[in-house]
Amino acid sequence: MDKRIEMDSKTVPTPKVSVIVPIYGVEHYIERCARSLFSQTFRSVEFIFVNDCTKDGSMNVLSDVRKEYPEAVVKVINLDRNMGLPQARRAGVEQATGDYILHVDSDDWIEPDMLEILYERAVDTGADMVCCDWSEEYEDYDEVLSHYEASRDTYYETILSLETDAYVWSRLTKREAYNGLEFPTCNMFEDFVITSQLVANCHTIEFVHTPLYHYRRSNASSIRSSADTRKILSQEIHNIFNVYQRVSAREPNKHDRAMGRMLFAMGYHLMRHNLYNCISREQRQSICQGIRTYLPNKNLGFSLTKQIVLCLKNRVRG
Numbered sequence: 001m002d003k004r005i006e007m008d009s010k011t012v013p014t015p016k017v018s019v020i021v022p023i024y025g026v027e028h029y030i031e032r033c034a035r036s037l038f039s040q041t042f043r044s045v046e047f048i049f050v051n052d053c054t055k056d057g058s059m060n061v062l063s064d065v066r067k068e069y070p071e072a073v074v075k076v077i078n079l080d081r082n083m084g085l086p087q088a089r090r091a092g093v094e095q096a097t098g099d100y101i102l103h104v105d106s107d108d109w110i111e112p113d114m115l116e117i118l119y120e121r122a123v124d125t126g127a128d129m130v131c132c133d134w135s136e137e138y139e140d141y142d143e144v145l146s147h148y149e150a151s152r153d154t155y156y157e158t159i160l161s162l163e164t165d166a167y168v169w170s171r172l173t174k175r176e177a178y179n180g181l182e183f184p185t186c187n188m189f190e191d192f193v194i195t196s197q198l199v200a201n202c203h204t205i206e207f208v209h210t211p212l213y214h215y216r217r218s219n220a221s222s223i224r225s226s227a228d229t230r231k232i233l234s235q236e237i238h239n240i241f242n243v244y245q246r247v248s249a250r251e252p253n254k255h256d257r258a259m260g261r262m263l264f265a266m267g268y269h270l271m272r273h274n275l276y277n278c279i280s281r282e283q284r285q286s287i288c289q290g291i292r293t294y295l296p297n298k299n300l301g302f303s304l305t306k307q308i309v310l311c312l313k314n315r316v317r318g
Contacts, residue, residue: 015073016044017100017115017172020092022085023049027056029107029216031065037104038069042115048075048092049106053082058106086190089168090183096175103169107216114212118172121206128202131171134213142214149207156199159192160247160258162240162265166195170213177201184242186235193239197246233269234278240266241283244290260294267291 019037023030037047051059059076066074077091089103100122104110118130133146148155148164158164168191177198184193199205244262247255266287270276276284 015046015098017042017102017119018046018048018092018096018098018175019102019104019115020048020050020089020096021104021106022052022088022092023058023062023106024052024054024082024085024088025056025058026054026106027058027061030058030061032109033104033106034062034065036109036112038065038072039112040110040115041113042119045115046073046075046096046098048077048095050077050079050088050092052079052084052088084185084187086183086187086194087185089194093175093178093181099175100172101175101178102172104213105169105215108169109214111212111214115172117208117210117212121208122172122174125204125206127204127206128177129171129173129198129204130206130208132208132213133211134167134170134215135211136215136217138217144211146209147207149209152199152202152205155205156196157255157258159196159199160243160255161261162192163261166192167215168194168198169215171195171198173198173202182242182246184239186238188232188235189239193242196243230273230275230278233273234275237266237269237275237279241279241287245286248290256294259290263287263290263294 021033021037026033049062062076066072075095077095079088079091083091092103093101100119102115102118114132118132121127121130131147133144136143136145145165147170148158150158155164159166179201181194181197181201184190240262244259244266247259270279270287279287
């Protein structure tokens, strides 16, 4: 990945936190995002903005805001071609030097004490990851949501089972947890791929039940109603399969319930939207074999009819 990095003349000696913000097509939102970052009460931080070849004026807006906060330590990474959200995040992680990493989407914003609260909890408890609640912001209302609080092992199981949100931006994580992390190339459901690996690499996880992150949901309905639905679902299947394959290889004979739910999700998309040709023959065979192994004999809360249909469909297509 070719990239050009712009560095501020000032630096933070061994910053405690690195905040990574990919930028693409957010000229109407980046100002609010940047101001919420540069106004943090926590000061030992570096801000890493990754320009994923945005075609609008996002970088100009960011440049103007930066001038108002001369004390902020900023790195700007300019990618030579559009790589997509997960690879932009990877570029930011590669340049991060903080003890902890936080991801922020460039059309969202955070509370002014978010970094301070999460970092202090991490230090006080020795946690590898600290998760916070968040507010989903719609056009005319907002909704506060929480992570499912549980032990590390139980929380990991709920992530793999698609039973709890795997957003990467609601968690402060030790940089060491990113060692060996595989970033996907498909955009949809990419948080599931990244977060499942991070949680697997963490020993202790803490939860802060305060909505410190604001997730903009204004255009949420436009995705599913667009002509790109098949492409979106295809990317979801690829990223779920990524996790399914990794867990199968590294933790065989474990997580039966989670494996079954991942298979069900993939099989349901494949069947309902006739997406069999979006994956390789080897992937179809792997999913088919997995369905025969995990679904028929497990109490997963799915009807027997759905299990049989999924199994038959994959046998025919495999």
